[in-house]
Amino acid sequence: MFNYIIRRLCYAIPILIGVNLLTFTLFFIVNTPEDMARAHLGDKYVTEQAVQHWIVDKGYDQPLFFNNAASGISTLTDTIFFNKSLKLFAFDFGASDEGRNIRSDVANRMGPSLALALPSFIIGIWVNITVALLVLMFRGSKLDRFAVGFFVTLMSVSYLFYIIFGQYFMAKAARLVPVSGFNDGIDGWRFLILPILIGVISGIGAGARWYRSLFIEVSGQDFARTARAKGVSETGVLFHHILPNAMLPILTGVVVVIPTLFMGSLVMESFFSIPGLGSYLLDAIRAQDFAIVRAMVFLGSVLYIIGLILTDISYTWADPRVRLK
Known part of the structure; x- marks a missing residue:
């Protein structure tokens, strides 16, 4: 197990370098240092001298990848890349182009992101699996056909519709919850009820439909038919045979997502003015703050790789026949 984890971590290094290199290249294809300087200083009444001073002050006056004016190893080290x-591999995120400490911002904004993402994730999985199991118990009936059509309908509705609909009826019309905002105090739950509810409802269509298809595939295997032939009730087959044997694909889709919950939701946090990492990244993209974008993309890549490793490790818990060597 330990050797396997070490190998996966070693494989992650070139992947992270590639992601970092791709992000770096794409950003500077779209934005030059002059564009970044004018975005921060403002387009009006900005002199060329002020633009060049900003570029030099932020360290964007060096070549991107190769410094032909230098010699030796300095041709690679005296570059913007x-x-x-490369400091990101030591988790040294540095400062944003506005001078803010990125590591402190990430630490402060991680809490609101988790406060929104974790309940939505946990409740959503429980609801989707429960609904899929209930529908499976009535497989082939009118209820099953209605449920499948309902799932497809929910999948067809835009994510923004759920947000706008919820904000208008639950917040503005009924005044049950605030329209937007966030408070980390004792009454902060009032600001999270609506986005969590929207996150769960909007995911029922795709989630429950996928779990239903998974359970149907497992229910047609030999061990399930053998259990029915021995007189086991359909409920017993469902909970004692189908659900345990569906754990591997469930873990594949669930465990890998857990680390990425730290990154927050771009759309949800922006619409509900939640100061999480999702809105933090979106604000950085709008402001063309490459330091924040670079750090957040790198952090997201690291968390995703951790999720893949955790998924493989969880297989050994769900199925003892799986062994990592």
Whole structure:
């Protein structure tokens, strides 16, 4: 197990370098240092001298990848890529282009993101699996056909519709919850009820439909038919045979997502003014703050790789026949 984890971590290094390199290249294709300087200083009444001063002050006056004016190893180290990107592997996120400490911002904004993402994730999984199991118990009936059509309908509705609909009826019309905002005090739950509810409801269509298809595939295997032939009730087959044997694909889709919950939701946090990492990244993209975008993409890649490793490890818990060597 230990050797397997070490191998996976070693494989992750070139992947992270590739993601970092791709992000770096794409960002500077879209934005030049001059564009970034004018975005921060403002387009009006900005002199060329002020733009060049900003570029030099932020370290964007060096070549991107290769410094032909230098010699030896300095051809690689005296570049923007080396000074801005490779420090991320030591989790040194540095400062944003506005001078804010990125590591402190991430630490402060991680709490609101988790406060929204974790309940939505846990409740959503429980609801989707429960609904799929209930529908499976009535497989082939009118209820089953209605449920499948309802799932497809929910999948067809735009995510923004759920947000706008919920904000208008539950917040503005009924005044049950605030329209937007966030409070980390004792009454902060009032600001999270609506986005969590929207996150759960909007995911029922795709989630329950996927779990239903998974359970149907497992229910047609030999062990399930053998259990029915021995007189086991359909409920017993469902909970004692189908559900345990469906754990591997369930874990594949669930465990890998857990680390990425730290990254928050771009759309949800923006619409509900929640100061999480999702809105933090979106604000950085709008402001063309490459330091924040680079750090957040790198952090997201690291968390996703951790999720893949946790998924493989969880297989050994769900199925003892799986062994990692």
